[in-house]
Amino acid sequence: MRTASIPLKSVALPTEHGGWGFTLEPILLGLLLSPGPPTLGLALLGLFGFLARHPLKLIYQDLRKGKRYPRTHLALRVSGVYLTLALLGFLLTAFTAQGPFLLPLLLALPLGAFMLWADTQNRSRDLFPEIAAALAMASLAPAGVLAGGLxxxxxxxxxxxxxxxxxxxxxxxxxxxxxxxxxxxxxxxxxxxxxxxxxxxxxxxxxxxxxxxxxxxxxxxxxxxxxxxxxxxxxxxxxxxxxxxxxxxxxxxxxxxxxxxxxxTALLGVPALHRFLGWALVGLAFLAGLYLLWRKEVGRPIRILVGFYDVNALLGLLYLAFVWKPLPHPLLALTGVVLLHLLLKKPYPWPGIGFLLLGLLLLWH
Structure with missing residues (x-):
């Protein structure tokens, strides 16, 4: 069996999906509260440290059996790339930090050690190891805040x-x-x-x-x-x-x-981003509507595109929270997105019509 026959995804990506949220939330919070190179470095450290856990676990399981499988060699290369990127992120933070960012990470080390021990015992899905892992990742947010000088x-x-x-x-x-x-x-x-x-x-x-x-x-x-x-x-x-x-x-x-x-914070750029994204999505709404009227099928690319409209509507709500005024523009974007989600559940031709109506609302927006 050759290494090339092993799907890269099975080695490079973790099998559990819940860890993505607990990893990305502190990263995003740190980037929003203190945007800059220090928090970008911590984002790389946290993300690729999280990704490295899965191939390292596979390596440990194989070596404990005293054997080397083709996946072992692939996992070694993948984990090496991940750990290198995580190290680069740590160095970026270390050279640009304006505060004692190491303190939260050091305090979280016992939690991380407990999580790794549970991994070796095949108990990582137990409640307390999962809590320890989530809290260990949460330390990235205060580390980013301190690294930014807050x-x-x-x-x-x-x-x-x-x-x-x-x-x-x-x-x-x-x-x-x-x-x-x-x-x-x-x-x-x-x-x-x-x-x-x-x-x-x-x-x-x-x-x-x-x-x-x-x-x-x-x-x-x-x-x-x-x-x-x-x-x-x-x-x-x-x-x-x-x-x-x-x-x-x-x-x-x-x-x-x-x-x-x-x-x-980085949220101060939300109004400009909302306007830019709104204009960029106007043309895509009309194109998606015509495509659905022609192909009659709501595929994965269309569903991914819907996510961008959801983000645009969320940015509009944040915009409203800043100004505390009932402005019509974000409300129109939100109305169009809600209408689109309702019509996507209907049979042909309603999904296509939904995108065309959304395009008109965004154009008015």
Whole structure:
């Protein structure tokens, strides 16, 4: 068997999908709160460190058996590339940082060590190793805040908001996944985790450690999770995407809260980005509409394109949050996206008509 016959994806990408959210959320929060080379370096460190875990685990499993498979050699090369990129990211941060960014990373080392030990014991899917892994990755946010020269209170707040969300999300998601598999797990630990995170967030917001917007999102997560636990279970895929959506919402709300407090975050560029993206998507909406009227099929490229319109609508909502005025332009973009999602569920020719209507609304926008 030759190495070329082994799919690169099976070695290069992790099999579990939940780790993506817990990795990207602190990276994004750090980049939003303190944009610049230091946080870019930490983004590379966190992302490629996360990706390196899977091939390194494969190498460990093969060597423990005393054998070398073709996948072992491929995993060695892939992990070498990942670790090199992670090291370059660390060096970029080390040479450009304006504060003690190493402190949060050093404090997270015991959590990372516990996670790696659980990996060697094939227990990485247990609850506490997953919590340890999420909290270890959450340390990237305060590291980015400190690297950008911001204060320790904001660094602590950026970690706490992610930690509260991570613990609540893991208890909730595990309960829902077990229910989706036909089991009957106890639900009260998920209720306790959800409402404890919301209560602690409100307390920390009163102490000035968290912005109000972040506390409100955690309260919304507790309300949503409590109602979802009372309803019939849904597919694990839907649970995962929903939790990633809440994670993104929490990151944006936290950055928005700090921005409204006067911090010059990356969100200050949202109005210009919203206008640019809106104009760029006008022509694509008409082209996609004509394509769907001709091909009569909503394929993956179209669904990916829909994601860009969702992002544009989200940027519009953030724009409204900045100006606190009922401007018609972002509301039109949001209306068009909602209409598009409704019509995409209809048979031909409604998906094509939906894109054409969206194009007209964006053109008016």
């Amino acid at each position: 204060g320790p209170e904001m660094a602590l707040g950026s970690f706490l908001v992610l930690a509260l969300r991570d613990v609540a999300a893991l208890y909730y998601a595990r309960t829902q996944v077990l229910r989706a598999r036909g089991m009957r797990p106890k639900r009260y630990p998920a209720y306790i985790a959800l409402w404890s995170s919301a209560g602690l967030a409100l307390f920390l917001q009163g102490q000035g450690l968290l912005p109000l917007a972040a506390s409100l999102v955690l309260l919304l997560l507790a309300l949503y999770g409590s109602l979802a636990l009372l309803r019939p279970p849904v597919e694990a895929r839907i649970i995962g995407w929903t939790q990633m959506g809440f994670g993104l919402l929490l990151v944006l709300a936290t950055a928005l809260g700090y921005t409204l407090q006067g911090l010059p």
